[in-house]
Amino acid sequence: MPQTDLIDKSKQPVNLLGLSPAQMEAFFESLGEKKFRATQVIKWIHQHGVEDIEQMTNISKPLREKLADLAEIRAPEVIADHLSQDGTRKWLIRVDGGSAVETVFIPEGERGTLCVSSQVGCSLDCSFCSTGKQGFNRDLTSAEIIGQVWIAAKAFDSLVPTSPRKVTNVVMMGMGEPLLNFDNSVAAMQLMLHDNAYGLSKRRVTLSTSGVVPELDRLADFVDVSLAISLHAPNDELRNQLVPINRKYPIKEFLRSANEYIAKMPDTHRKVTVEYTMMRNVNDRPEHAEQLAEVLKDTPCKINLIPFNPFPNSGYERVSNTSLQKFRDILYGKGYIVTVRTTRGDDIDAACGQLAGAVNDLTRRSARYKEQAQKAHVDTSIPMAAVDV
Numbered sequence: 182m183p184q185t186d187l188i189d190k191s192k193q194p195v196n197l198l199g200l201s202p203a204q205m206e207a208f209f210e211s212l213g214e215k216k217f218r219a220t221q222v223i224k225w226i227h228q229h230g231v232e233d234i235e236q237m238t239n240i241s242k243p244l245r246e247k248l249a250d251l252a253e254i255r256a257p258e259v260i261a262d263h264l265s266q267d268g269t270r271k272w273l274i275r276v277d278g279g280s281a282v283e284t285v286f287i288p289e290g291e292r293g294t295l296c297v298s299s300q301v302g303c304s305l306d307c308s309f310c311s312t313g314k315q316g317f318n319r320d321l322t323s324a325e326i327i328g329q330v331w332i333a334a335k336a337f338d339s340l341v342p343t344s345p346r347k348v349t350n351v352v353m354m355g356m357g358e359p360l361l362n363f364d365n366s367v368a369a370m371q372l373m374l375h376d377n378a379y380g381l382s383k384r385r386v387t388l389s390t391s392g393v394v395p396e397l398d399r400l401a402d403f404v405d406v407s408l409a410i411s412l413h414a415p416n417d418e419l420r421n422q423l424v425p426i427n428r429k430y431p432i433k434e435f436l437r438s439a440n441e442y443i444a445k446m447p448d449t450h451r452k453v454t455v456e457y458t459m460m461r462n463v464n465d466r467p468e469h470a471e472q473l474a475e476v477l478k479d480t481p482c483k484i485n486l487i488p489f490n491p492f493p494n495s496g497y498e499r500v501s502n503t504s505l506q507k508f509r510d511i512l513y514g515k516g517y518i519v520t521v522r523t524t525r526g527d528d529i530d531a532a533c534g535q536l537a538g539a540v541n542d543l544t545r546r547s548a549r550y551k552e553q554a555q556k557a558h559v560d561t562s563i564p565m566a567a568v569d570v
């Protein structure tokens with residue numbers, strides 16, 4: 182963000198919640214203040230959950246007044262909060278412009294994973310993804326992305342070290358494609374990693390992408406996190422159908438870029454997580470597993486098999502347990518590390534790919550999707566996680 186934007190009084194107040202550590206320093210420098218003020222304010226916001234500048238007691242009164250004049254701390258508003266029988270919790274979060282996105286918390290023993298959204302809807306239109314069917318509205322701001330972590334941390338009072346429900350991991354696997362909202366996703370991830378903010382290790386922050394190769398190529402210059410790649414098919418012909426961005430950036434290019442990302446990082450033994458959502462009779466056959474093993478042979482990876490989570494009119498069915506096991510065993514046999522993602526929170530539509538939010542669609546895709554479904558004489562309702570927006 183240019184420094185002049187940070188202090189122009191005729192403009193909207195700066196939302197300090199979304200400033201990365203470097204942007205916060207630039208902001209204080211532009212006020213003629215010392216850099217350590219940035220550290221103080223970041224701690225107040227992200228470690229103490231403070232929204233009111235008045236409460237920042239180690240900052241002098243005149244500076245607090247100046248800040249209150251120029252800046253604000255504005256988190257997005259929670260409009261619904263659902264708890265699943267399995268402990269999964271989902272928040273529906275209102276963002277400016279009349280839309281809503283979803284954030285999901287998944288507790289698993291000691292671990293608490295927060296699944297964060299990066300966009301309102303998604304423009305990439307993967308054929309098996311409910312978010313894609315909602316069309317696209319806009320990018321979330323960095324404050325709206327990190328605001329989801331802030332809301333969850335506050336909800337669990339995770340600032341108390343003994344809290345059993347702490348957010349220990351964050352995955353950028355909610356609604357949207359984070360690499361198409363590059364700057365804001367990067368700023369939010371820098372805060373997740375920063376010691377003065379959430380202090381999560383790079384192993385515990387994961388960016389998932391369906392393959393926006395030019396952006397993945399430059400990611401290493403900005404942030405060092407774990408990488409998950411949404412592959413879903415072992416050949417371009419099939420992937421072109423499931424993940425349309427493959428027509429622009431085919432599998433070979435995507436894997437080249439993912440390999441380079443992990444190779445640029447300082448620690449060796451880094452692995453990419455390969456996500457493979459499994460649909461019955463689509464990508465679940467033994468020959469697909471054989472091809473997958475072949476295609477991944479030069480990529481240090483672990484493979485995460487995700488049984489497809491259904492939503493109305495998707496046109497796909499979940500893989501059968503027998504096919505899933507066979508598929509997994511073939512990959513095991515070739516020496517791969519394979520995990521199978523268990524479905525969590527599906528009673529509250531919080532499972533992967535079920536996140537629909539409430540997208541004020543600017544692309545008309547959701548309308549076209551309804552028309553097609555109506556022609557086929559089927560029910561057109563897409564599950565709105567909570568329609569009481």
Ligand code: SAH
Nearest residue numbers: 310357358389390391411456489490533534
């Ligand atoms: N846009 C990014 C991140 C969000 S999608 C990406 O595509 O990677 C997060 C994960 O959920 C992806 O691996 C995606 O393929 C998976 N997913 C989408 N729809 C799904 C569904 N209906 N069932 C199971 N997983 C799904």
Ligand code: SF4
Nearest residue numbers: 303306307310313391
């Ligand atoms: Fe977008 Fe990811 Fe869904 Fe594809 S799977 S439509 S990239 S959110």
